[in-house]
Amino acid sequence: MSINKKYSKPFGNLNTLKTSFFDNNDGMLKMADGMADVLLAQPKRTKCKICGAELGEPLYRSHRIGYIECGNCGHLNSECEDTDDFASAVYVEDDYSKNYSAEDKEGYIRRRDMIYIPKAEYLKECLESEGVNAGDIDILDIGAGCGYFVSAARSLGMHAVGIDVSGSEVEFGNAMNPEKWLTHVGLTDSIDYISKASANVLTAIGVLEHLVHLDENLEAIRNNTNIRYVYASVPMFSFSSCFEAAFPGGYNRHTGGTHTHLFSNESIEDMARRIGFEIGYEWRFGSDINDLYRFLSVSMRREGNDRLAELFSDRFVPLMDDLQAVLDKSEFSSELHFILKRK
Numbered sequence: 652m653s654i655n656k657k658y659s660k661p662f663g664n665l666n667t668l669k670t671s672f673f674d675n676n677d678g679m680l681k682m683a684d685g686m687a688d689v690l691l692a693q694p695k696r697t698k699c700k701i702c703g704a705e706l707g708e709p710l711y712r713s714h715r716i717g718y719i720e721c722g723n724c725g726h727l728n729s730e731c732e733d734t735d736d737f738a739s740a741v742y743v744e745d746d747y748s749k750n751y752s753a754e755d756k757e758g759y760i761r762r763r764d765m766i767y768i769p770k771a772e773y774l775k776e777c778l779e780s781e782g783v784n785a786g787d788i789d790i791l792d793i794g795a796g797c798g799y800f801v802s803a804a805r806s807l808g809m810h811a812v813g814i815d816v817s818g819s820e821v822e823f824g825n826a827m828n829p830e831k832w833l834t835h836v837g838l839t840d841s842i843d844y845i846s847k848a849s850a851n852v853l854t855a856i857g858v859l860e861h862l863v864h865l866d867e868n869l870e871a872i873r874n875n876t877n878i879r880y881v882y883a884s885v886p887m888f889s890f891s892s893c894f895e896a897a898f899p900g901g902y903n904r905h906t907g908g909t910h911t912h913l914f915s916n917e918s919i920e921d922m923a924r925r926i927g928f929e930i931g932y933e934w935r936f937g938s939d940i941n942d943l944y945r946f947l948s949v950s951m952r953r954e955g956n957d958r959l960a961e962l963f964s965d966r967f968v969p970l971m972d973d974l975q976a977v978l979d980k981s982e983f984s985s986e987l988h989f990i991l992k993r994k
Contacts, residue, residue, distance in 0.1 A: 655777070657934040659976040660769065662941060672902060676949045679902040686908050687715055689740045693731040700733075700865065700911075701726045701918040702925075713896040714903050718913075720888070725915030727888040733911040738838055738863045741909050742816060759827045763799045763806075770856060770988065771803035774882050777932045777990050778852070781880075785809050791850035791878075793841050793868075794858030798824030798833045804854075805832070811854075814844055839864055845871035848878065855883040860910055873926040881928060881991040888913040890939040890978055891985040898946040900953070905942065905985055916982060919989060928991035937984030940975040944968070 672679060697706060699721040709717030709730055717730035775785050785808040792801050795813025797820045804811040814836045815821050821835040836844065845853065845868060853872060862868050872878055891905040892913065906913060923930055944967055951960040978984045 654930050655780075655932045657773075657932075658936070658979045659972070660936045661972050662938075662975070663765065672904060672945055673948065676900075676902050676945075679904070680900070683714065683903055683907045686741045689737055690716065690729060690731050690733070690911060693734050693737050696728055696730055696732045699724060699726050699918075700728050701914075702921050711896055713892070714899060714907050716907070718892075718906065721915075721918070724918040724921045725888070726918035727892070727906075727913040727915065729911045731911070733863050735838070735863055737911070738861075742838075742861075756827055759797070759799075759802075763802050767799040767803035767856075768806070770800060770884070771807050771809070773932075773934055773988065774804070774852070774854070774990065775807050775809065778880065781931075781992075783851075788852055789850045790852045790854050791844065791848045792854045792856070793845065794855060794861065795833055796820045796824065798828055800854060800856050801832050802828055812850075814841060839867075842867050842871050845878075846875055848875060851877060852880045852882060853878050855881070857884055857886075859883055859885050860912060860914070869922065869926050876993070879993050880931075882988070883991075884986060884988045885914045885919070886910055887937070887983075887985055887987050888915050889937060889983050889985040891937065891942045894939065894943050894946055898950065901946040901949055905938075914987070919987070923991050926991075928993050930989055931992040932990040934988040935979040935982065935984055935986070936988075937975060937979055937986045939978050939985045940971045942985070944971065 696719070698704065699706060702721060702724040704721055704723035706719045706721060706728060708719065710720045711718055719728045719730060720726075721728060775788070778788055779785070788804075788809040790801070790804055790809060790811035792811055792813035795801055795815045796817065798813050801811045801813040811832065813833045815833060816836060816838055818835045821833045824833045825831040841862070842864065859865060872881060886905055889905075895901065895903040895906050920930060948960050948964065951957075951963065975984070
């Protein structure tokens with residue numbers, strides 16, 4: 652089957668939402684290092700997270716962790732397992748205020764519209780090309796967080812509800828959306844929700860890489876024939892992985908923290924095949940160039956070269972969309988959105 656492919660989107664005001672990556676590099680790096688300590692205390696990984704093939708020696712090391720490329724499907728696996736103990740230690744509650752304001756609501760809508768409306772529009776457009784109208788799209792969003800994608804989908808006429816393991820994020824999201832579309836669940840409860848879902852679309856935006864029991868969740872999708880489409884975004888083994896390995900003093904937002912494994916084109920195909928789906932649509936828009944820009948800027952400022960960093964920014968930022976488009980079209984960029992169709 653021919654895959655419908657789309658590449659790139661403008662960075663726009665992305666960096667206005669990620670200022671801490673620049674302004675608090677050392678604090679963010681310290682946080683990621685703490686998570687690395689937890690991961691390195693877990694058992695060694697011997698089999699690929701996706702295909703189960705035996706793993707060999709690490710391809711490279713970054714921020715103290717070895718990463719092993721699966722010889723069968725190309726999936727990038729950290730050398731240590733993401734266990735229940737790891738998940739319990741690193742998926743902490745975010746400190747959302749219990750006294751919400753109009754400013755919170757305005758910020759919520761701004762973030763939803765900037766980041767999640769384009770994702771929801773993409774899903775709607777792809778499924779409409781399949782002959783599925785917006786009003787017939789019924790979504791279960793796993794790992795819904797504060798419900799940005801659920802809210803975006805509903806604003807476009809789709810039906811959507813979400814589940815998440817963070818009680819504070821669910822509370823905040825329901826405060827922003829009084830219809831209360833979100834449900835707080837335990838770490839393994841998603842399997843039961845997926846098994847019983849009447850939804851015809853399952854969405855997982857930045858979620859599959861965090862599931863400790865990924866196989867069981869995938870099996871639940873396979874067995875629930877109500878689910879006709881899966882829309883997911885995942886971090887990819889990519890140029891960002893290389894940049895992070897080259898800048899050990901930079902915050903490793905891509906190959907670190909709670910990301911214990913990264914997908915490849917082949918591992919996504921393998922995953923889809925094993926659950927009885929096929930890839931129908933792909934949208935590649937990574938942040939590799941933004942990561943490179945961040946590492947170079949932080950490094951220059953750390954050396955006291957603030958004026959050079961400003962000159963570099965003036966010259967480099969206008970080029971970033973074009974540069975990222977080249978990397979996206981190489982199909983080795985940091986993020987992939989894809990829609991799977993049940994065979």
